[in-house]
Amino acid sequence: MVCRLYLVLIFSCVHLIFLSSQQKTRFVYNDGFDQADLYVDGIARILPDGLLQLTYATKLQMGHAFFKQPFDYGPSSLLSFYTHFVCALVPPKLGADGGHGIAFVVSPSTDLSYAEQAQFLGVFSNETSSSSSSSSHLLAIELDSVYSVGVDKLENPHVGIDVYSPKSIESALPSYFSNVLGKNESINLLSGEPIQVWVDYDGSFLNVSLAPLEVQKPNLPLMSTAINLSEIFQEKMYVGFSAATAKLTSNQYILGWSFSRSKEQLQTLDLSKLPQAPPVPREEKQKKQVPLVFIVLVILLVVLVLMVLGGAYWYRRNKYAEVREPWEKEYGPHRFSYKSLYKATNGFCKDGRVGKGGFGEVYKGTAPKQAYRCEKTVT
Known part of the structure; x- marks a missing residue:
């Protein structure tokens, strides 16, 4: 029995040494x-x-x-x-x-x-x-x-x-x-x-x-x-x-x-x-920021365009504005506007021309409230 115990101990030690190595x-x-x-x-x-x-x-x-x-x-x-x-x-x-x-x-x-x-x-x-x-x-x-x-x-x-x-x-x-x-x-x-x-x-x-x-x-x-x-x-x-x-x-x-x-x-x-390594971080696409100089230039350009359009409108309005005499302020206007005459004569149509005076050509026209059609006179 004792011999067996010694053999077990020796075997265990050898086994442990083997595992250690x-x-x-x-x-x-x-x-x-x-x-x-x-x-x-x-x-x-x-x-x-x-x-x-x-x-x-x-x-x-x-x-x-x-x-x-x-x-x-x-x-x-x-x-x-x-x-x-x-x-x-x-x-x-x-x-x-x-x-x-x-x-x-x-x-x-x-x-x-x-x-x-x-x-x-x-x-x-x-x-x-x-x-x-x-x-x-x-x-x-x-x-x-x-x-x-x-x-x-x-x-x-x-x-x-x-x-x-x-x-x-x-x-x-x-x-x-x-x-x-x-x-x-x-x-x-x-x-x-x-x-x-x-x-x-x-x-x-x-x-x-x-x-x-x-x-x-x-x-x-x-x-x-x-x-x-x-x-x-x-x-x-x-x-x-x-x-x-x-x-x-x-x-x-x-x-x-x-x-x-x-x-x-x-x-x-x-x-x-194997455990997995974290992936490479992807760079988030940043929104492209518009440079401040570009924004200022666009604003100046818009202001310039608005000023040009405003000036053109003001010039056109003054050019075709009706001139009134001082006495017309009291009795009201006694004249037709250029726009009304333009429409009445159908754009100063040549077929509506009746003659020529000392101050220019004379055209036949119809008052704005009435229809007018310029027709050629057949002779």
Whole structure:
């Protein structure tokens, strides 16, 4: 009985040790990070829906998220790792520039308080870029969404492999190899759409691949670099993410993450379970405001037109106004108006002309109250 009890205890201990080692060699977060064993700092946070948000619309900030347990990369350990994660870089509005980017980081420490924002992505700084301290012995795979002038060979938004410093040892424009088309297709890092990223290191070559969410892992990586990470890695290394903002900001998310020390044990992400990142805000179309100068000019033009029309009316009225003698005020008018005479003679019709006197031509007409028709006299 005692022997059986010892055997059960030994089996339990071995089983626990096995589970512990399994936990330290791989993990996967498919349906959010609300139960994840992560250490977060800066402005990074885990949202209620499970999204891991590294940065938001705040200038000159950075956020970090690391798996709490370090991985053993001692002399007797297999120096390899494989990871697959899905991220989304959401700019403040559609078509706008955003910053500054996301980096997958393998670091000897979770303390990156010395790091700087902007082009350093919350991973490096001016000091660590030129030093050989243990804190600078880290690897970063960056998705830089901003034109980083003077930092990288590619000043456009790019994907880069960084060792010791933000100056990439290799970089490439964001794209993926289409297995269907047999050629590279570009990717817009700031589309706000989820992007899959694979980072594979087999001990000799470091491969980085990208693809949209609906596309399988490409047959050809975006970058493949021969590198010996044993010169960089310490005995204990942490894996995680970093992101930063500058004057330009973005909402930068991690939707899902799988990590393993071996390629065979890397668990597949169930893309259907991933939380969704908020879409890119669309800029509301603002009503075009009419300039004040234009309004004043229109008003002046309307006033000018009214004055011209008023002047024309006043001139015409005075031109055809009836002139009355002073005595007519007492006895009333004893004359016909020009308008009445015009109507009476049917517009001074030639057929109504009866002769010509010393003061002009004489026409026959009919009083306004009677109908008049100008007819030619047939002789």
